[in-house]
Amino acid sequence: xxxxxxxxxxxSMQEGKNYTIYCNYSTTSDRLYWYRQDPGKSLESLFVxxxxxxxxxEGRLMASLDTKARLSTLHITAAVHDLSATYFxxxxxxxxxxxxxxxxxxxxxxxxxxx
Amino acid sequence: GAGVSQSPRYxxxxxGQDVALRCDxxxxxxxxxxxxxxxxxxxxxxxxxxNEAQLDKSGLPSDxxxxxxxxxxxxxxxxxxxxxxxxxxxxxxxxxxxxxGEDTQYFGPGTRLTVL
Numbered sequence: 001x002x003x004x005x006x007x008x009x010x011x012s013m014q015e016g017k018n019y020t021i022y023c024n025y026s027t028t029s030d031r032l033y034w035y036r037q038d039p040g041k042s043l044e045s046l047f048v049x050x051x052x053x054x055x056x057x058e059g060r061l062m063a064s065l066d067t068k069a070r071l072s073t074l075h076i077t078a079a080v081h082d083l084s085a086t087y088f089x090x091x092x093x094x095x096x097x098x099x100x101x102x103x104x105x106x107x108x109x110x111x112x113x114x115x
Numbered sequence: 116g117a118g119v120s121q122s123p124r125y126x127x128x129x130x131g132q133d134v135a136l137r138c139d140x141x142x143x144x145x146x147x148x149x150x151x152x153x154x155x156x157x158x159x160x161x162x163x164x165x166n167e168a169q170l171d172k173s174g175l176p177s178d179x180x181x182x183x184x185x186x187x188x189x190x191x192x193x194x195x196x197x198x199x200x201x202x203x204x205x206x207x208x209x210x211x212x213x214x215x216g217e218d219t220q221y222f223g224p225g226t227r228l229t230v231l
Contacts, residue, residue: 043222105157
């Protein structure tokens with residue numbers, strides 16, 4: 001059974017600071033997704049990471065994937081209040097081209113950026 | 116274009132009632148997924164359709180849960196004889212399958228079900 005663990009689950013940080021959210025998963029996969037969820041809203045796709053060593057950046061967020069370590073990171077640079085949300089990583093099992101449609105989500109990281 | 120839409124957005128049911136939740140996927144997306152999100156948790160997979168075929172229903176928690184997508188577009192998740200533990204947000208997502216870089220699952224706004 002695929003397990004996905006995120007840490008920390010709660011993160012309070014000040015504007016302008018940097019931090020990293022970690023996502024570990026338990027079985028082979030080369031498809032990892034990061035989503036953002038605002039309170040009462042649905043999930044917004046942030047990044048799709050499809051291979052070992054993949055790195056993607058959008059604004060103050062950068063995501064990377066290490067399939068050998070079964071680890072993805074979401075790095076926040078110079079945080080601003082607008083980044084306050086819950087961030088989820090999700091993993092599809094298997095290798096590209098296989099039965100990799102079912103996503104297993106972590107519990108989410110609730111990020112609060114304080115002025 | 117339009118994203119995934121779901122209705123109703125909120126549903127309150129008395130214990131024992133049947134409910135039906137609707138999902139309209141993005142036009143052209145052949146894959147459709149249902150997830151259940153409990154308060155403070157990540158979404159959990161319920162079931163998956165490719166066109167009208169239900170290829171995986173391993174996540175449905177009991178035989179009270181039933182999903183269909185008869186014409187390969189709109190889908191309905193039905194819950195019979197609702198119980199309090201069914202209270203959650205039910206999310207629908209759609210995607211284009213098996214095309215690397217294009218298989219992101221796009222989520223709808225969800226239906227918040229409260230069972231009293």
